[in-house]
Amino acid sequence: xxxxxxxxxxxxxxxxxxxxxxxxxxxxxxxxxxxxxxxxxxxxxxxxxxxxxxxxxxxxxxxxxxxxxxxxxxxxxxxxxxxxxxxxxxxxxxxxxxxxxxxxxxxxxxxxxxxxxxxxxxxxxxxxxxxxxxxxxxxxxxxxxxxxxxxxxxxxxxxxxxxxxxxxxxxxxxxxxxxxxxxxxxxxxxxxxxxxxxxxxxxxxxxxxx
Numbered sequence: 646x647x648x649x650x651x652x653x654x655x656x657x658x659x660x661x662x663x664x665x666x667x668x669x670x671x672x673x674x675x676x677x678x679x680x681x682x683x684x685x686x687x688x689x690x691x692x693x694x695x696x697x698x699x700x701x702x703x704x705x706x707x708x709x710x711x712x713x714x715x716x717x718x719x720x721x722x723x724x725x726x727x728x729x730x731x732x733x734x735x736x737x738x739x740x741x742x743x744x745x746x747x748x749x750x751x752x753x754x755x756x757x758x759x760x761x762x763x764x765x766x767x768x769x770x771x772x773x774x775x776x777x778x779x780x781x782x783x784x785x786x787x788x789x790x791x792x793x794x795x796x797x798x799x800x801x802x803x804x805x806x807x808x809x810x811x812x813x814x815x816x817x818x819x820x821x822x823x824x825x826x827x828x829x830x831x832x833x834x835x836x837x838x839x840x841x842x843x844x845x846x847x848x849x850x851x852x853x854x855x
Contacts, residue, residue, distance in 0.1 A: 646670060650688035652723065655752070655779040662691040664698045666735070667706025668722060674709040683718045684733075690726040692784045700724035701760075702735030703751060711740040723752040723779075727786070730794075731760035732776060739764045747772045754778045754787065756794035758811065766795060767802045777812035780842040788812040788842055791820035791854065801827035808852065810836045816854025829853065 649668040651658075665671075668687030670679060690700030703722030705714065719733045732751030734743065741764060748758045748771055757776035759768070778787025792811035795801055801824060808818035817837035821827060839848030 646682055646684045647686045652686040652688045652721065653725065654721070655781050655785065657784055658691040658725070662688065662694065662725065664690040664694045664700045664726070666701050666708060668703045670705045671702070672705070672707045672710040672712055676711045678713045678715065679705065679717060680713070680715040681717065684722065685718065685720045687722045689724045690729050692726065694726040699726035699728035699730070701729070701737070702731045703733065703753060705734045706731070707734070707736045707739040707741055709738045712742070714741065714743045714746060716745045718747045718749070719751065720747070720749040721751065725785070727754055729753050730755040732757040734759045736761035736764040736766055741766045743767065743771060744769045745771065748776065750775045752776070752778050752787070754789035756790060756792070757788070757813070758792040760794045761798050763797050765800050766798060768793070768804070768806055769802070770805045772807045772809070773811065773818070774809040775811065782843070786843055788814060788840060790814060791816040792818050794820045796823045798827065799825045803827070803829045804831055806832045808832060808834045808837055812838050812840055814841050814848045815839060816850040816852070818852045820850070820854045822854060
């Protein structure tokens with residue numbers, strides 16, 4: 646599942662780029678099993694995208710849904726607007742079960758790997774590596790927020806995941822600011838960092854920001 650939108654890989658757009666929800670897959674009030682796919686090189690939005698449609702879910706976008714996302718490779722997906730969310734996966738008002746996926750080198754200002762809002766996400770035994778937003782001034786000012794960002798979520802579970810070499814301004818791997826109840830247990834964190842590229846300084850919470 647590829648080339649939803651024009652993948653730029655940090656390059657500058659030459660014209661207006663498509664935006665919306667779900668560059669590769671969109672789920673709207675549905676409960677599919679999304680299993681054993683390669684979801685790669687999908688892109689949403691650009692620096693000039695109208696702010697009301699910034700691009701959400703470069704790889705997968707969920708709205709009011711309860712999918713099982715199992716055993717996929719979700720890699721090199723991007724949302725490019727400065728308000729874009731969820732380079733790999735975006736969830737809103739959803740109950741997302743995200744198990745045994747490789748989520749690698751996705752790009753977004755808010756949740757470069759996974760971004761969930763007002764949702765109940767469960768992430769189990771995923772490999773989450775090298776996710777961060779681009780830093781290419783004056784267009785992209787990454788790394789942005791954490792690889793996995795869960796604002797205003799509830800009863801979330803992050804268990805037995807591997808977080809490797811992710812970068813964010815606040816919480817290199819995970820940001821759960823404003824979330825209500827949840828567990829982060831038995832995960833492995835290796836070489837994640839909090840870094841503010843525009844200032845050239847470290848940020849807060851190299852692995853986790855709560």
